[in-house]
Amino acid sequence: HPVSSPKVEVPSEAGQKELFRKGSLKSDFQDSPPLNGSSQRLPQTIIIGVRKGGTRALLEMLSLHPGIAAAESEVHYFDWEDHYGNGLEWYLSQMPFSFPHQLTVEKTPAYFTSSKVPERVYNMNQSIRLLLILRDPSERVLSDYTQVFYNHVQKHKPYPSIEEFLIKDGELNVEYKAINRSLYYFHMQNWLRYFPLNHIHIVDGDQLIRDPFPEIEKVERFLKLSPQINASNFYFNKTKGFYCLRDSGRDRCLHESKGRAHPQVDPKLLNKLHEYFHEPNKKFFELVGRTFDWH
Numbered sequence: 499h500p501v502s503s504p505k506v507e508v509p510s511e512a513g514q515k516e517l518f519r520k521g522s523l524k525s526d527f528q529d530s531p532p533l534n535g536s537s538q539r540l541p542q543t544i545i546i547g548v549r550k551g552g553t554r555a556l557l558e559m560l561s562l563h564p565g566i567a568a569a570e571s572e573v574h575y576f577d578w579e580d581h582y583g584n585g586l587e588w589y590l591s592q593m594p595f596s597f598p599h600q601l602t603v604e605k606t607p608a609y610f611t612s613s614k615v616p617e618r619v620y621n622m623n624q625s626i627r628l629l630l631i632l633r634d635p636s637e638r639v640l641s642d643y644t645q646v647f648y649n650h651v652q653k654h655k656p657y658p659s660i661e662e663f664l665i666k667d668g669e670l671n672v673e674y675k676a677i678n679r680s681l682y683y684f685h686m687q688n689w690l691r692y693f694p695l696n697h698i699h700i701v702d703g704d705q706l707i708r709d710p711f712p713e714i715e716k717v718e719r720f721l722k723l724s725p726q727i728n729a730s731n732f733y734f735n736k737t738k739g740f741y742c743l744r745d746s747g748r749d750r751c752l753h754e755s756k757g758r759a760h761p762q763v764d765p766k767l768l769n770k771l772h773e774y775f776h777e778p779n780k781k782f783f784e785l786v787g788r789t790f791d792w793h
């Protein structure tokens with residue numbers, strides 16, 4: 499049986515305020531005092547996860563649209579008790595200033611795997627549109643490990659090898675939290691108790707890496723935004739090895755903490771991981787009526 503998520507998760511972007519290289523028109527604008535006619539609004543859409551799925555890339559790409567006003571940092575309202583206890587007024591105060599024609603969006607990747615969150619979001623707004631970006635579950639485990647590994651490196655703390663997390667008594671350690679977070683069907687069931695499937699748009703995170711524009715077009719349609727983001731807003735940066743953004747003639751890539759190399763894992767162990775996810779993935783495909791190209 500899957501273990502439950504911890505109460506407080508390590509914020510995946512802790513201390514990473516500057517996620518994009520400075521200089522975009524948009525962030526200059528957001529740093530300025532609010533303009534006449536703008537106000538703070540509760541989000542009409544939330545990127546609920548998954549951690550390491552590509553949530554930052556999705557938020558930044560969506561922000562290319564003039565009809566989107568995005569909260570810059572992760573708000574952690576619905577999953578952190580001390581934040582939730584502050585009430586909706588506090589949540590509102592965390593939102594960017596926006597104009598009436600704009601949709602406000604925030605992203606907190608930990609929402610997807612926190613069992614209390616779906617009901618809390620429902621209590622705020624039962625017709626909210628949710629965005630969920632998923633990625634190959636095994637790759638997500640490696641990415642999750644890599645995130646926590648670098649958090650330790652930054653603090654000059656040692657951190658065990660990935661094998662030490664993945665193996666217990668010679669078997670795959672299915673109690674490893676990173677594995678639990680990749681059991682998408684398990685967490686999705688919680689959300690579907692409160693929201694109909696057609697209110698949750700799933701972005702294919704592997705596709706968003708390979709070719710972002712078509713995935714972003716689908717999000718525009720889901721949010722009923724006019725088609726304003728173009729293929730020319732994206733270009734492949736060979737040095738980074740990922741797509742970067744081009745906005746009003748300015749080029750920017752995601753922070754260097756996005757798109758890191760993952761550890762080499764013994765192919766036999768990796769295979770065990772792939773096999774382990776086979777059934778849960780099948781259950782997930784049945785749950786959402788759609789398949790993904792995962793291992």
Ligand SMILES: Nc1ncnc2c1ncn2[C@@H]1O[C@H](COP(=O)(O)OS(=O)(=O)O)[C@@H](OP(=O)(O)O)[C@H]1O
Nearest residue numbers: 510549550551552553554555641740741756757758
């Ligand atoms: N265009 C572009 N540039 C850089 N990185 C990209 C991009 N699109 C998707 N990704 C993938 O996003 C992964 C990080 O996911 P998140 O932003 O959801 O991580 S976090 O949970 O907020 O920490 C990150 O994971 P890692 O590869 O493990 O670093 C990337 O694979």
